[in-house]
Amino acid sequence: MRYALLAYSNVEVRDRIPEAERRRINAEIAEVLAQPNVTGWLRLQDVESATTVRREQDRTLLTDGPFVDSKDYLGGFILVEAENLDGALAVAAELQELDVTAAIEVRPVLEQELGGA
Amino acid sequence: MLEDVFRDQWGRVLATLVGILGDIELAEDAAQEAFALAAERWPHDGQPENPTGWLIATARHRAIDRIRRERTLAAKTEQLKRELRDESEETMDEAATFPDERLELIFTCCHPALALDAQVGLTLRTLGGLSTEEIARAFLVPFETMSKRLTRAKHKIRDAGIPFAVPPDRLLPERLDAVLAVVYLIFNEGWGGGRFDLVAEAIRLGRSLIELMPDEAEAHALLALMLLGHARNTARFLHGELVLLDDQDRSLWDQHQIDEGHGLLEQALALHGSGPYIIQAAIADLHLQQPRNWEEIELLYRQLEHITNSPVVALNRAIAVAELEGPEAGLVILDRLELDDYRYYHSTRADLLRRLGRDDEARAAYARARELTQPGPEQRFLDSRLADLPESAEQLPDP
Numbered sequence: 001m002r003y004a005l006l007a008y009s010n011v012e013v014r015d016r017i018p019e020a021e022r023r024r025i026n027a028e029i030a031e032v033l034a035q036p037n038v039t040g041w042l043r044l045q046d047v048e049s050a051t052t053v054r055r056e057q058d059r060t061l062l063t064d065g066p067f068v069d070s071k072d073y074l075g076g077f078i079l080v081e082a083e084n085l086d087g088a089l090a091v092a093a094e095l096q097e098l099d100v101t102a103a104i105e106v107r108p109v110l111e112q113e114l115g116g117a
Numbered sequence: 118m119l120e121d122v123f124r125d126q127w128g129r130v131l132a133t134l135v136g137i138l139g140d141i142e143l144a145e146d147a148a149q150e151a152f153a154l155a156a157e158r159w160p161h162d163g164q165p166e167n168p169t170g171w172l173i174a175t176a177r178h179r180a181i182d183r184i185r186r187e188r189t190l191a192a193k194t195e196q197l198k199r200e201l202r203d204e205s206e207e208t209m210d211e212a213a214t215f216p217d218e219r220l221e222l223i224f225t226c227c228h229p230a231l232a233l234d235a236q237v238g239l240t241l242r243t244l245g246g247l248s249t250e251e252i253a254r255a256f257l258v259p260f261e262t263m264s265k266r267l268t269r270a271k272h273k274i275r276d277a278g279i280p281f282a283v284p285p286d287r288l289l290p291e292r293l294d295a296v297l298a299v300v301y302l303i304f305n306e307g308w309g310g311g312r313f314d315l316v317a318e319a320i321r322l323g324r325s326l327i328e329l330m331p332d333e334a335e336a337h338a339l340l341a342l343m344l345l346g347h348a349r350n351t352a353r354f355l356h357g358e359l360v361l362l363d364d365q366d367r368s369l370w371d372q373h374q375i376d377e378g379h380g381l382l383e384q385a386l387a388l389h390g391s392g393p394y395i396i397q398a399a400i401a402d403l404h405l406q407q408p409r410n411w412e413e414i415e416l417l418y419r420q421l422e423h424i425t426n427s428p429v430v431a432l433n434r435a436i437a438v439a440e441l442e443g444p445e446a447g448l449v450i451l452d453r454l455e456l457d458d459y460r461y462y463h464s465t466r467a468d469l470l471r472r473l474g475r476d477d478e479a480r481a482a483y484a485r486a487r488e489l490t491q492p493g494p495e496q497r498f499l500d501s502r503l504a505d506l507p508e509s510a511e512q513l514p515d516p
Binding site: 001003082083084085086088089106108 | 276279282284
């Protein structure tokens with residue numbers, strides 16, 4: 001099965017981590033991401049760069065910032081191939097141990113084709 | 118009679134079907150059909166030689182029929198056809214070929230990715246064979262709520278790929294703890310509220326666990342702990358009223374269960390267990406002795422506190438300390454604990470305050486405990502304690 005690991009961080013916590021520490025953590029995370037069961041990943045720019053598109057009173061409205069207004073933000077996501085949930089949870093736990101301030105949401109991928117039965 | 122057979126067979130049959138069909142809901146529907154058919158046929162035709170095998174084989178036929186009928190499950194049919202291709206009809210009815218997969222099912226139902234109340238409900242439904250209605254009644258929630266909770270959990274197991282397997286060694290200790298915790302929670306739910314159906318069910322599940330995991334010390338210890346508690350059941354709830362341990366009629370204790378509990382505790386020790394359930398079983402055993410050895414009890418609670426870091430354990434240690442050094446010393450420990458929502462915290466505090474003659478404070482603490490207690494024997498006990506306190510001299514606000 002495929003799983004998406006959604007890595008959440010917190011703005012306040014993020015700003016407290018020194019640059020050198022961040023680089024060290026990132027290097028370790030890169031090693032996990034190089035594992036063969038990790039089939040893809042994306043890192044997102046800071047949440048301050050987000051723009052949200054939505055509809056209000058029949059007009060498309062743009063707002064500055066993320067959809068969910070919160071100190072917690074989605075920092076990136078990782079695609080993992082695993083036999084079952086335990087396999088995906090193991091990768092999430094590994095990442096979480098490296099970046100202890102992150103929380104990782106594990107979601108199974110919906111493999112059904114869009115529009116298909 | 119037939120009901121007993123069904124009750125005994127349900128978990129065994131269901132587990133095997135989950136293994137074959139790969140889906141709890143599908144397996145449950147199929148099992149239900151097979152049991153209904155058995156209820157219809159067995160009274161006339163007689164019970165088959167191998168009831169388990171008959172039920173599994175029948176349920177499997179039913180499930181395959183249903184899958185074939187349902188076009189939307191075409192993919193699953195293909196998979197099943199492949200799996201069943203090599204098997205002839207005869208081998209399908211051979212009971213000996215069906216493995217007992219209850220252990221796999223327990224670990225699925227008690228997977229930590231499921232909410233604890235869902236774990237408890239699912240375990241009672243799948244392994245205990247309780248109906249959704251019975252579980253809802255046991256936990257005092259509406260049928261709809263419990264039904265939704267169970268369905269949601271079953272869907273999560275399917276959609277999130279929660280494994281149907283005994284966990285690998287590196288995960289086993291943690292996952293076994295989760296299984297034991299679910300069974301013990303069921304026991305405590307019944308024990309506190311005087312719900313003997315739940316107590317009996319927890320003991321039944323505990324027996325299955327040692328049957329399935331004969332080398333796990335903590336599984337033996339958990340069953341020992343439950344039996345040593347349950348042995349006092351009749352004496353503890355005399356004429357529907359709660360009787361404290363020191364006031365219990367010891368001739369009403371079930372010596373057979375006490376002996377069995379002792380045997381299990383010894384077995385757990387022989388398996389070199391040293392976990393929290395062994396310590397708790399040992400404490401339960403010490404509580405049965407007269408006079409009670411509070412020093413040893415305090416020592417074991419201290420050890421347990423060290424392992425679990427639990428404030429509830431600290432609360433229990435405070436009771437032992439109060440016996441050894443006086444109620445004041447117990448209160449000192451209680452004041453450090455954050456257990457404001459725990460009824461036994463307030464009832465324990467109330468008792469120590471009462472013994473110190475601090476009646477107004479005791480009254481307030483009993484009242485708080487009462488607020489947190491469901492109607493029933495425990496609440497009536499608290500009422501009687503409140504009534505026994507001398508009238509307060511003047512109406513002072515609660516301290």
